[in-house]
Amino acid sequence: SQPAVGFVGLGNMGNHMARNLLKKGYPVVAYDISQESLAALKKDGASVAGTPAEVAKGVTKLVSMLPASAEVQEVYAGKDGIFSTVQKGTLLLDSSTIDPSVSQDMAAKAEALGAVFMDAPVSGGVNAARDGVLTFMVGGPEGSFAEAKELLDNLGKNIVHCGAVGTGQGAKICNNMLLAISMIGTSEAMNLGIRLGLDPKLLASVLNTSSGRCWSSEIYNPVPGVVQGVPSGNDYKGGFGTALMMKDLGLAQNAASSVKANTPLGAAALQIYRTMVNHGFGGKDFSSAYLFLQEQDKS
Ligand code: NAD
Structure with a gap:
């Protein structure tokens, strides 16, 4: 059976991406500040968490799809954020479009905790997210790309390693x-x-x-x-x-x-x-x- 995947940010794009993981047989542990989005995904089989920290506690792979840099900083490094509980060896994939310097900062903080953070922003709109045919532009260590690609292959048709963290952005x-x-x-x-x-x-x-x-x-x-x-x-x-x-x-x-x-x-x-x-x-x-x-x- 597939490993559990954490998913934070179930908006226009994220809700489809999380659903595609469920469809492919991955147990999903989800969080969003919107109770409505969380309840909708729970109906489709996800388990829900009360904070990003609670998500990170139970998984070694996690995807985030948030609006902008501030929300990414909050969800990862803020109070009850992912970094307060992240397990060693966890792969963190952030698909939000944000400032590359914020991706680099998150990657350094993750590395200090024994985890890997990669930026993985997407091209293709809401329909491509629903149909699982997004393009992912991935930045981060070469050695972690294969593991990232294996997961992202469930959500997209074109997964490109662009270089070091921040180059995807x-x-x-x-x-x-x-x-x-x-x-x-x-x-x-x-x-x-x-x-x-x-x-x-x-x-x-x-x-x-x-x-x-x-x-x-x-x-x-x-x-x-x-x-x-x-x-x-x-x-x-x-x-x-x-x-x-x-x-x-x-x-x-x-x-x-x-x-x-x-x-x-x-x-x-x-x-x-x-x-x-x-x-x-x-x-x-x-x-x-x-x-x-x-x-x-x-x-
Ligand atoms: P969205 O605003 O619909 O979704 C963002 C989700 O994040 C919402 O559900 C919101 O409740 C949640 N959220 C906000 N703050 C949070 C927090 N602190 N903790 C947990 N959840 C929080 O945005 P979207 O259209 O899904 O886009 C997400 C990202 O993808 C953006 O960076 C956007 O630029 C990028 N993008 C969007 C499209 C598109 O066509 N919509 C295409 C490519 C890339």
Whole structure:
């Protein structure tokens, strides 16, 4: 039988990931500050704990999926945190998108306790989490990667070892910075073309057979009605929130400052997503950049 796995953070992504572990026969010991999320997972067969410390007491493998750096610090190193009870030899995999320097700090604290902490942020949205086809970008000791991959293979289809701890976050942050830039670029091009009198579907098909083509234009077009089954066609509900994109762009700017890399378009993208958050777009999918541009044009 499979070993028990701890799981902390049962939100939009984590609840699916924990359920996939249950489906694959792993006993899951779960914790979330939301009693509602905990109760739902208990119904599906998980046992529940009262604190992260209680989770860590009973397992030697643990996955966390939390919003941001502060929650990761709290869950691992805070009061009743994982580090207060973690057993020697435990593998800790954090799939949250956070500051790489926080991942490095958590890894050093884990190492001092005889445990291994690896950053393992993901790409792929809620549907990929549900279907178990996420991409994991893993940072940490080479010698622990095989054990990490064995567990993450149950949750994803592409598990990549990026290098030392923090490099998984680095890869993730670069991807999302590029995604934000391309989403804003696609929104600008679509808005301009539509205002020049072009039909949105026709314009998208020209872009997608030309050199402007990208994931945002082809798979996740921000103009309602161009692509079926994406948030733009559903009032920008669901998907990847504008507030989370703003967080990731902030991480990219901090990382860029730490190595003095020039990222002028990344900086502009952060400003645009921050302005969107301040105009009430925080809960909408990040493709609402198009809606925001349109509204600005009108005002
Ligand atoms: P979410 O806000 O839906 O879920 C976070 C969960 O953590 C919630 O259930 C919350 O109750 C819980 N939580 C918060 N503080 C806690 C604490 N102190 N102790 C225990 N539980 C706590 O977020 P999400 O959409 O699941 O995203 C999680 C992470 O994955 C984020 O870092 C996000 O940037 C990243 N991510 C999200 C997506 C996506 O499409 N949603 C895709 C890729 C990566």
